[in-house]
Amino acid sequence: MSASTSLLDKKQMESEGIGLLHYVEDRHGGVIVNMEKPMDSKVFSSLLNDSLSHWREQGKKGVWIKLPLGLSSLVDVVVKAGFRYHHAEPDYLMLVHWIPNIADTLPANASHRVGIGAFVTNSNREVLVVQECNGIFKGTGVWKMPTGTVNEGEDISTAAIREVKEETGIETEFVEVLAFRQSHQSFFQKSDLFFVCMLQPCSFNIEMQPSEIEAAQWMPIKDYADQPFMRDNELFDFVAKICFSKLDGNYSGLKPLPSTTSSGKKTFLYFNHDASHLLT
Amino acid sequence: MSASTSLLDKKQMESEGIGLLHYVEDRHGGVIVNMEKPMDSKVFSSLLNDSLSHWREQGKKGVWIKLPLGLSSLVDVVVKAGFRYHHAEPDYLMLVHWIPNIADTLPANASHRVGIGAFVTNSNREVLVVQECNGIFKGTGVWKMPTGTVNEGEDISTAAIREVKEETGIETEFVEVLAFRQSHQSFFQKSDLFFVCMLQPCSFNIEMQPSEIEAAQWMPIKDYADQPFMRDNELFDFVAKICFSKLDGNYSGLKPLPSTTSSGKKTFLYFNHDASHLLT
Numbered sequence: 145m146s147a148s149t150s151l152l153d154k155k156q157m158e159s160e161g162i163g164l165l166h167y168v169e170d171r172h173g174g175v176i177v178n179m180e181k182p183m184d185s186k187v188f189s190s191l192l193n194d195s196l197s198h199w200r201e202q203g204k205k206g207v208w209i210k211l212p213l214g215l216s217s218l219v220d221v222v223v224k225a226g227f228r229y230h231h232a233e234p235d236y237l238m239l240v241h242w243i244p245n246i247a248d249t250l251p252a253n254a255s256h257r258v259g260i261g262a263f264v265t266n267s268n269r270e271v272l273v274v275q276e277c278n279g280i281f282k283g284t285g286v287w288k289m290p291t292g293t294v295n296e297g298e299d300i301s302t303a304a305i306r307e308v309k310e311e312t313g314i315e316t317e318f319v320e321v322l323a324f325r326q327s328h329q330s331f332f333q334k335s336d337l338f339f340v341c342m343l344q345p346c347s348f349n350i351e352m353q354p355s356e357i358e359a360a361q362w363m364p365i366k367d368y369a370d371q372p373f374m375r376d377n378e379l380f381d382f383v384a385k386i387c388f389s390k391l392d393g394n395y396s397g398l399k400p401l402p403s404t405t406s407s408g409k410k411t412f413l414y415f416n417h418d419a420s421h422l423l424t
Numbered sequence: 425m426s427a428s429t430s431l432l433d434k435k436q437m438e439s440e441g442i443g444l445l446h447y448v449e450d451r452h453g454g455v456i457v458n459m460e461k462p463m464d465s466k467v468f469s470s471l472l473n474d475s476l477s478h479w480r481e482q483g484k485k486g487v488w489i490k491l492p493l494g495l496s497s498l499v500d501v502v503v504k505a506g507f508r509y510h511h512a513e514p515d516y517l518m519l520v521h522w523i524p525n526i527a528d529t530l531p532a533n534a535s536h537r538v539g540i541g542a543f544v545t546n547s548n549r550e551v552l553v554v555q556e557c558n559g560i561f562k563g564t565g566v567w568k569m570p571t572g573t574v575n576e577g578e579d580i581s582t583a584a585i586r587e588v589k590e591e592t593g594i595e596t597e598f599v600e601v602l603a604f605r606q607s608h609q610s611f612f613q614k615s616d617l618f619f620v621c622m623l624q625p626c627s628f629n630i631e632m633q634p635s636e637i638e639a640a641q642w643m644p645i646k647d648y649a650d651q652p653f654m655r656d657n658e659l660f661d662f663v664a665k666i667c668f669s670k671l672d673g674n675y676s677g678l679k680p681l682p683s684t685t686s687s688g689k690k691t692f693l694y695f696n697h698d699a700s701h702l703l704t
Contacts (some may be wrong), residue, residue, distance in 0.1 A: 186680075223438070232510065255577075328577045335534075385702040409609065
């Protein structure tokens, strides 16, 4: 915007979106700027300031700016214009600024990582166990159930099936969540939800993944439970008891029910299937 | 590091940590740099490059750099040195670089936000409900159970008690998680876990929070369930049935048990309390 541009011209240009950053409106009275192409930081700074004035006049609330990793040279400009960080992923940084003079109603950042442990048994009362190449159990000789991280956008049930397949080659069907654990400060300030899941095997021939897994086997459940690391840890010991209780038909966890949210998204509701008569 | 510094001097300085960024070692063979004070970006760039050479020679793996919001001018330097974003919070950005020539074992970013809904009833078979000032139900006249977001580092049970107290002034004790829902793309790419919790009221006099809540009341459970928005949504209808089933003693969810992880952290394990005899 050159200094010679008259106020009227500027207004006209703005009403046509000229001289402003390209943006889309969100459903909460805010706007989203998705920067995709490089821009000189001085030009960007000027456009950003003009855009902010425009959005302020329009009564906009939250302003989101998404900067890909390649445009890291613009981060400082956005922060200097009054924005704060909201969240980041490997390839982008999201910044946000709340315009109104009232407390913001911006959504919180993701706070939890989600993991699964998979309890899989065959008809010989043997449990599927692995020894890991990495992590705290590396080199300890400990046999543990397959575990892994639920990816962003992935269902807990899908993640459990995927991890068992990746680590051991065993195909499974998801049965239910037996229990879950919430812990904090699991990495930096983030919290952790870990779901102990029961799965039913559909195949039995182990083909392990050498990059993550040192060894895998079907192990008698008594030998699994009798390992010192299980007996000495109250939590592990209790979770094993829950699993075995389930195996004997004396426990009910929460089973997934495919469902749809009010906004039409596919979702799973996990509930105690003893109550499935309520569905009819 | 001036050009006149000899290689020997440089090695000596590095072995004493002079001419390097201040860092601490993590438990996974990596290092963490927590930048707290401003630094000229050219000086920072030179120190970072020397530090990276040093860490490479030492066989370090992941290098983490934490930059507070006020040092946004250094973000570009770190990215240009080969780092990517890992995560961000309002007041800082965490960048990471993996040195070895093998696939990285860096922890994933947090992927889920966690929310709660609180089912609270009194002895007259009335349920505690609110009308919200914001959100999709604003101005619809819909009465819903108190809901809210679980903060980073906060227990699900604590969050449920806190939200009920904040929105309605009612003191409660946590009973159990009745069911939970996992959904995706709830905001940008992030996923969502929503826990339906039952709580027992310890007080009954409603004092609502005017900034978030338009109205709050004890409502006969039949009137609550008969609202069109409940009857017309399969998921809401089913969750209400689960809640009422629990009220009648015909449902078991997952109850929290205070516990300790193998690394000594306090945690809660949520399990079906019908199996509490397993604890003895």
